[in-house]
Amino acid sequence: xxxxxxxxxxxxxxxxxxxxxxxxxxxxxxxxxxxxxxxxxxxxxxxxxxxxxxxxxxxxxxxxxxxxxxxxxxxxxxxxxxxxxxxxxxxxxxxxxxxxxxxxxxxxxxxxxxxxxxxxxxxxxxxxxxxxxxxxxxxxxxxxxxxxxxxxxxxxxxxxxxxxxxxxxxxxxxxxxxxxxxxxxxxxxxxxxxxxxxxxxxxxxxxxxxxxxxxxxxxxxxxxxxxxxxxxxxxxxxxxxxxxxxxxxxxxxxxxxxxxxxxxxxxxxxxxxxxxxxxxxxxxxxxxxxxxxxxxxxx
Numbered sequence: 607x608x609x610x611x612x613x614x615x616x617x618x619x620x621x622x623x624x625x626x627x628x629x630x631x632x633x634x635x636x637x638x639x640x641x642x643x644x645x646x647x648x649x650x651x652x653x654x655x656x657x658x659x660x661x662x663x664x665x666x667x668x669x670x671x672x673x674x675x676x677x678x679x680x681x682x683x684x685x686x687x688x689x690x691x692x693x694x695x696x697x698x699x700x701x702x703x704x705x706x707x708x709x710x711x712x713x714x715x716x717x718x719x720x721x722x723x724x725x726x727x728x729x730x731x732x733x734x735x736x737x738x739x740x741x742x743x744x745x746x747x748x749x750x751x752x753x754x755x756x757x758x759x760x761x762x763x764x765x766x767x768x769x770x771x772x773x774x775x776x777x778x779x780x781x782x783x784x785x786x787x788x789x790x791x792x793x794x795x796x797x798x799x800x801x802x803x804x805x806x807x808x809x810x811x812x813x814x815x816x817x818x819x820x821x822x823x824x825x826x827x828x829x830x831x832x833x834x835x836x837x838x839x840x841x842x843x844x845x846x847x848x849x850x851x852x853x854x855x856x857x858x859x860x861x862x863x864x865x866x867x868x869x870x871x872x873x874x875x876x877x878x879x880x881x882x883x884x885x886x887x888x889x890x891x892x893x894x895x896x897x898x899x900x901x902x903x904x905x
Contacts, residue, residue, distance in 0.1 A: 607690045608663075608674035610638040613647045615693035615807065618727070620651055620658065623690065628701035634681055635660045635692075636674040671758075672773035672781045679768050687763045689782070694759060695723075697803040699733045704762035707797060715763045715789075715796035717741065717756055718803040728805040737800045743793050746844050750787055750835060751852045758782035759804055767794050779824035780831035787835050791842050829865045832856065836872045845873075854883060 609616055623633050635658060637644065645660065652658050661681070667673035675689055686705060690696060704716040721728060741754070748754045771792075773785045790796075832853055839845045850873065857866040870880055
């Protein structure tokens with residue numbers, strides 16, 4: 607768990623971890639240089655429960671979530687890994703359900719569902735799994751295009767998935783999207799279950815909130831993540847036309863012609879293919895109002 611100035615939320619997050627039905631765990635709390643009273647707030651739980659450990663991110667790991675998570679990965683002793691956030695709440699059956707699935711079905715990762723909440727703590731209901739769906743590199747298109755949303759806190763991994771992989775520490779947004787795509791493209795196999803095992807707090811002071819309020823650092827980070835994903839998939843021969851069009855459309859929605867040109871360069875297209883994509887790029891803003899109007903008339 608990376609933390610930064612969340613003294614007003616972190617105790618709820620730690621309490622939900624302490625309430626896990628499965629009890630054989632360690633929780634590494636990695637402080638990213640916060641300046642509030644987090645340590646004072648959590649000292650009682652650290653003294654009471656030795657499974658919690660509070661550490662400062664050392665300077666040889668870059669500031670930010672990726673650096674904190676990499677530091678945690680390098681220290682973790684267990685066979686399974688989850689990255690929890692310091693302002694959210696975990697379902698008490700989270701670890702129990704995921705570990706049972708990974709062991710009994712000999713899988714590498716388990717992706718579960720999340721539910722948002724705001725001021726009031728969520729009503730935690732009994733977890734029931736009515737549907738499972740296998741996930742592998744054959745599903746990479748749905749993962750990359752985020753039809754399947756592997757959020758940082760909604761996946762339990764076997765530690766071996768990170769034996770040769772770490773988060774890119776220069777990314778301060780979309781780092782888990784880029785990292786998890788690399789893992790799954792390496793042929794690790796998992797499952798998606800429909801059980802809600804995580805509750806995330808909606809508020810403006812977050813990486814996602816920053817992105818949607820046009821934080822330029824977050825947008826640049828997502829652009830870089832897109833280019834890294836493209837390079838990886840091209841190298842592994844997993845690129846599809848749908849993935850290419852998805853990224854071109856993203857560059858359009860960002861109004862990022864530089865990103866579009868970098869995408870074209872990575873793809874190493876012939877002249878005709880470049881012309882087709884550039885025509886798509888130029889005509890897209892003209893076609894979108896027509897598309898929206900058709901959808902409106904269909905309703």
